[in-house]
Amino acid sequence: MAKGQIKQAPDHIAARLKICRAGMESAGLDGYLVTARADQYYLTGFDGEDGAALILPKTVYLLTDGRFEEEAGLVAAWARAIVRRAGLPEVIGKVARKHRLKRLGFQSEALTVRGHTAIRQALGTTKLRPAPPLTREQRQIKDEIELAAMRKAIAVAEGAFKAAVKRLRPGMTEREWAALLLHEMLRRGAEGAAFPTIVAEGANSSLPHARPGNRKIERGSAVLVDWGALVDHYRSDLTRMIYVRRIPPRFRVMHEQVLAAQQAALEALRTGVRMSDVDARARQSLRLAGLAQRFTHSLGHGLGLDVHEEPRLAPRCRESLKTGMLVTVEPGVYVPGVGGVRIEDDVRVTEAGAELLSTLERSPEAFVAQ
Numbered sequence: 001m002a003k004g005q006i007k008q009a010p011d012h013i014a015a016r017l018k019i020c021r022a023g024m025e026s027a028g029l030d031g032y033l034v035t036a037r038a039d040q041y042y043l044t045g046f047d048g049e050d051g052a053a054l055i056l057p058k059t060v061y062l063l064t065d066g067r068f069e070e071e072a073g074l075v076a077a078w079a080r081a082i083v084r085r086a087g088l089p090e091v092i093g094k095v096a097r098k099h100r101l102k103r104l105g106f107q108s109e110a111l112t113v114r115g116h117t118a119i120r121q122a123l124g125t126t127k128l129r130p131a132p133p134l135t136r137e138q139r140q141i142k143d144e145i146e147l148a149a150m151r152k153a154i155a156v157a158e159g160a161f162k163a164a165v166k167r168l169r170p171g172m173t174e175r176e177w178a179a180l181l182l183h184e185m186l187r188r189g190a191e192g193a194a195f196p197t198i199v200a201e202g203a204n205s206s207l208p209h210a211r212p213g214n215r216k217i218e219r220g221s222a223v224l225v226d227w228g229a230l231v232d233h234y235r236s237d238l239t240r241m242i243y244v245r246r247i248p249p250r251f252r253v254m255h256e257q258v259l260a261a262q263q264a265a266l267e268a269l270r271t272g273v274r275m276s277d278v279d280a281r282a283r284q285s286l287r288l289a290g291l292a293q294r295f296t297h298s299l300g301h302g303l304g305l306d307v308h309e310e311p312r313l314a315p316r317c318r319e320s321l322k323t324g325m326l327v328t329v330e331p332g333v334y335v336p337g338v339g340g341v342r343i344e345d346d347v348r349v350t351e352a353g354a355e356l357l358s359t360l361e362r363s364p365e366a367f368v369a370q
Contacts, residue, residue, distance in 0.1 A: 007077050007078040008078055009060075009076075009078045009079070010045065012143055012144075012145045013043065013044065013045055015143070016042060016043055016135075016138060017043060017055065017060065019138055020032065020043060020055060020134050020135065020138070021055065021057060023132065023134040024055070024057070024105065024131075024134065025057075027105060027131060027132055027134075028103055029103050029104065029105040029129065029131060030056070030057060030099075030101050030102055030103060030104075031054060031055065031056050031096065031099070031101045031103070031104040031105065031126075032054070032055040032104070032105045032106075032131055032134060033052055033053075033054055033055075033092065033104055033105065033106045033107070033111075033119075034052055034053040034054070034055060034107060035052045035106070035107055035110045035111050035115075036107050036109070036110035037049070038305040038306050039053075039107070039110075039135045039139075040052065040053045041233055041305060042135060042138075042139060042305060043055065043060075043135065044060060044062060044076050044079055045075050045076050046062055046064075046068075046071070046072055046075050046076040046079070047233065048062070048064045048065075048067070048068030048071060048072060049067075049068070050064075050065060051063050051064035051065065051068065051084075051088070052088060052092075053079075054092065054095055056099060056101075059080060059099075060076075060078075060079040060080065061079065061080050061081075061082055061095055062076060062079050062080070062081045062082065063082050063084055063088060063091050063092065063095075064081060064082070064083060064084070065083060065084055066083055069081065069083045082095070087118070088115075088119075089115070089118040089119045089121070089122035090122055092104075092119055092122060092123070093119075093122030093123050093124065093126075096123050096124070096126040097124060097126075101123075101126045102126065102127065103126070103127045103129055104123065104126050104127070104128050104129065105129050105130070105131025105132075105134075106119070106128060106129070106130060106131060107131060107133075108130040108131075109133075116128070136310055139302075139304060139305070139309060139310070140302055140309070140310050140311055140322070140324075140325050141322060141323075141324040141325060142304060142324055142325075142326050142348070143324075146234065146304060147326075147348070149231060149232040149233065149234035150234050150236065150303075150304065150326060150346070150357065151357060152189075152231045152232060152234075153190075153194070153228065153229045153230065153231040153232070153234050153235060153236035154229075154236040154238070154346055154357050154358050154359075156185055156188045156189055156190050156229040156231050156236070157185060157190075157194075157227060157228050157229040157236045157238055158238070158358065158359060158360050159184075159188050160181060160184035160185040160187070160188055160190070160229065161181065161184075161225070161227065161238070161240065161360065162360075163184045164177065164180050164181040164184045165242060165367050165369055166369075167180060168180075168217065168242065168244070168369040170216075170217060170218050170219050170221075170244060170245075171216060171217070171218070172216070172217050173212075173213070173214045173215060173216055173217070174199040174200065174201055174204070174212035174213055174214070174215050174217065174223075175199070175212045175213055175214060177199055177212075177217060177223075178197045178199040178212040181197060181199070181225070181227055182197065185227075185229045188229075189231060190229040190230055190231055191230045191231065191232075191233075192230045193227065193228065193229065193230065194227075194228030194229055194230045194235035194236055194237060194307050195228060195235070195237070195307045196211070197212065197225070197226070197227040198210055198211070198212065198224065198225065198226035198227070198239075199212040199223060199224075199225050200212070200223065200224045200225075200339075200340075201215050201216070201217050201218075201221050201222070201223050202215070202221055202222060202223075202339050203336075203337055203338060203339050204224075204339070205222065205223070205224035205334075205339040205340040205341070206334040206335055206336050206337070206338060206339050206340045207334070207340075208296065208297055208332065208334060208340070208342070210224075217244060218244065219244055219245045219246075220244060220245060220246055220248060221242075221243070221244040222241060222242075222243055222244075222247075222248055222251040222339055222341075223241065223242040223243075223244070224239065224241055224339075224340060224341065224342060225239065225240055225241075225242060226238070226239040226342065226344065227239075228307065233305055234304055234305060235303055235304065235305070235306070235307045236303075236346055236358070237303050237307055237328050237344065237346060238344055238345065238346065238358055238360065239330055239332075239342045239343060239344035240343065240344075240360060240362075240366070240367055241255060241341055241342075241343070241364070241367065242367045242368075242369055243364070243367070243368045243369070244368075244369045245368070245369070245370065246368070247364050247365070247368065250338060251339065251341060251364075252364050254291075254333050254335075254340070254341040255341045255343075255364040256364065257285075257286065257289040257291055257333065258286075258331050258332060258333055258341045258342065258343050259343055259362055259363070259364075260285050260289075261281075261282040261283075261285040261286045261289075261295075261331040262282065262329055262330075262331050262343050262345070262362070264281045264282055264284070264285040265278050265279070265281050265282040265285075265299055265313075265329050265331065266329060266345075266347065266353075266354045266356070267281070267353070267354075268281040269321065269327075269329065269347065269349065269353065269354040270321065270349065270350065270351060270352065270353045270354065271320075271321055271322060271323045271349055271350060271351040272320050272321065272351075273320060273321050274317075274318055274319070274320050274321075275311055275312060275313050275314065275317040275318070275319055275320070275321060276313075276314065276315050276316065276317050276318055278299060278300075278313050278321070278329075279298060279299040279300075279313045279314055279315055279317070280315070282295070282299050282329075282331045283295060283299075283315075285331075286331065286333065291333045294333040294334055294335060294340075295331060295332060295333055296332075296334060297332070298312055298313060298314035298315070299313040299314065299329060299330065299331060300312070300313035300327045300328040300329045300330050300344075300347075301313070301327065301328055302325065302326060302327050302328075303326060303327070303328060303346065304326060311325060311327065313327060313329070321349045322349065323349060323350055323351055324348070324349065325348070325349040326346065326347070326348050326349070326357070327346075327347055327349065328344050328345065328346055328347070329344065329345055329347050329354070330342055330343065330344030330345075331343065343362055345357075345358040345360075345362075346358045
């Protein structure tokens with residue numbers, strides 16, 4: 001960064017850094033090394049690969065290489081970019097000595113043993129300590145910038161899905177239709193898929209994370225589709241069923257029961273409710289239908305910069321929901337040899353209840369391809 005070019009961080013970044021620094025102070029840290037790429041973007045707006053952010057009480061360093069020098073100056077001109085010529089540990093050690101850091105916190109979940117050893121050796125007298133998850137609670141509550149990006153990611157995914165359903169033809173393979181769905185997302189402005197798209201026809205849909213293959217989609221097929229769009233670094237995550245020409249009777253029954261379970265969970269979801277209790281409402285609905293044993297995963301998860309974030313709607317999660325959290329609600333039932341049904345929506349937690357951010361219809365008749 002050129003001399004005299006110092007700028008203030010954008011308001012939303014400044015607000016995030018203020019909370020992060022308060023956490024650093026509480027943990028007795030005078031430096032925080034951020035190596036998780038999503039957290040680096042969250043705290044700085046810069047997501048260059050093979051680098052890190054070093055948060056100090058009054059300064060933020062971006063440690064990157066020559067490939068991202070220009071980008072760092074464009075998106076985070078307010079920070080101090082160090083274009084490293086040596087290895088990352090040596091650069092960290094140099095900054096630590098310059099600022100006489102006593103205790104440097106690191107993200108234990110995002111640093112290898114080898115990296116930890118090299119950094120510790122480069123620090124000299126600075127103590128390297130595992131930091132508490134300083135961004136964990138922050139990232140659970142989506143601010144207005146994040147919410148706007150999430151809405152865009154959902155809209156792109158939904159528009160692409162509706163267009164791709166219209167172009168589905170019997171004889172296409174799972175893989176071919178997955179590629180078509182990705183094409184439609186890219187056409188609408190997605191940076192890519194939020195995660196590897198799941199397209200599972202017939203009996204394949206009993207595998208919750210089936211990979212699309214060469215299995216053909218035919219007349220009478222039931223197809224489970226789990227997809228999302230990556231837009232402005234944020235990820236949507238949706239699941240719907242497609243039925244080709246007609247709805248198989250057994251799938252109709254499963255679909256209606258899964259939809260009832262999802263609705264029960266949505267009615268329970270609001271600020272202050274325990275996450276496990278929302279999960280329990282869906283399970284109770286499926287238990288009454290004799291299908292609880294076929295629901296083999298948790299009800300939902302947080303999403304945003306990563307497709308799986310905190311919090312989790314799961315049986316053992318006793319924490320309470322907070323206003324502004326954004327979660328998926330995705331009950332499913334899976335019958336080996338027959339198939340499965342899952343319905344997933346992206347939901348914001350409010351004091352008044354669940355705010356559905358996704359808008360696609362959920363009934364069995366919603367997506368019957370012709």
